[in-house]
Amino acid sequence: DGGITQSPKYLFRKEGQNVTLSCEQNLNHDAMYWYRQDPGQGLRLIYYSQIVNDFQKGDIAEGYSVSREKKESFPLTVTSAQKNPTAFYLCATSGRATGDTEAFFGQGTRLTVV
Amino acid sequence: AQSVTQLGSHVSVSEGALVLLRCNYSSSVPPYLFWYVQYPNQGLQLLLKYTSAATLVKGINGFEAEFKKSETSFHLTKPSAHMSDAAEYFCAVSEGRGGYNKLIFGAGTRLAVHP
Numbered sequence: 001d002g003g004i005t006q007s008p009k010y011l012f013r014k015e016g017q018n019v020t021l022s023c024e025q026n027l028n029h030d031a032m033y034w035y036r037q038d039p040g041q042g043l044r045l046i047y048y049s050q051i052v053n054d055f056q057k058g059d060i061a062e063g064y065s066v067s068r069e070k071k072e073s074f075p076l077t078v079t080s081a082q083k084n085p086t087a088f089y090l091c092a093t094s095g096r097a098t099g100d101t102e103a104f105f106g107q108g109t110r111l112t113v114v
Numbered sequence: 115a116q117s118v119t120q121l122g123s124h125v126s127v128s129e130g131a132l133v134l135l136r137c138n139y140s141s142s143v144p145p146y147l148f149w150y151v152q153y154p155n156q157g158l159q160l161l162l163k164y165t166s167a168a169t170l171v172k173g174i175n176g177f178e179a180e181f182k183k184s185e186t187s188f189h190l191t192k193p194s195a196h197m198s199d200a201a202e203y204f205c206a207v208s209e210g211r212g213g214y215n216k217l218i219f220g221a222g223t224r225l226a227v228h229p
Contacts, residue, residue: 004157040221040222042118042219042220042222043219044219048216058216088155099146099208099209102160102163103158103160103217105150105158106157107156
C-alpha cells in the first residue's frame with residue numbers, strides 16, 4: 001500500500017540519550033517534513049526537506065537533527081540537547097512543494113522521557 | 115507572516131446538530147487554507163482545502179467550509195453531527211508560494227458529540 005510509515009509508534013527515552021524516529025514513504029513525494037505536536041499548541045515544524053541531501057530548519061529545530069540520504073527516508077534524531085522532548089511527532093510529505101498542495105501525514109510516534 | 119486562530123479549544127454538540135468550527139487567518143497574500151482531522155493517537159487526514167477556485171469548498175464526511183475574505187475566515191461546518199465526528203480538527207494556512215509548502219497550524223479544536 002502507498003503511504004507513510006513511522007516507527008516506532010511508541011518510544012521511551014532516558015535522560016541524556018539520543019533517539020531516532022523513522023519515517024519512510026513510498027508515495028514518490030519530493031518534500032518531507034517533521035512536526036512536533038503538544039497539547040493545545042497545534043503542530044510546529046521542526047525540519048523540512050525538498051530534495052535528497054538537502055534540508056532546512058523549521059521553527060523549533062534546536063535539539064533535533066535530520067538526514068535525507070534517500071528520497072524515501074527522512075529520519076529525525078532527538079538529541080540530548082532537546083530539553084523537553086516528550087511529545088507526539090508527525091512526519092509528513094507532499095508531492096509538490098507549492099502552497100496549494102496538501103501534506104500527507106504518517107501515524108505518528110509518541111516519545112516519552114523516562 | 116501568516117497565522118491561524120481557532121476560536122474554541124473544545125466544542126460540544128448533540129448528535130444530529132449543526133457543527134461549526136471557527137478559523138480565522140492572517141495572510142499578506144491570497145491564502146491557501148486547509149482543514150485536517152485527527153483521531154486519537156493517529157496522524158492528520160485532510161478534510162478539505164481552499165486554493166482560490168470556489169469560495170465554498172466541500173470535503174469528505176459531509177464537511178464543508180466557506181472562504182470569506184472580508185472576514186478573513188474559513189469556518190468548517192457540517193449540517194448534522196455524527197458520533198464518529200468526535201475528533202480534533204486543525205485549520206492550517208500555507209506559507210508557501212514556491213519552493214516548499216510550510217503549513218502553519220492553529221491550536222486545534224476538539225469536537226465532542228454526545229447522544
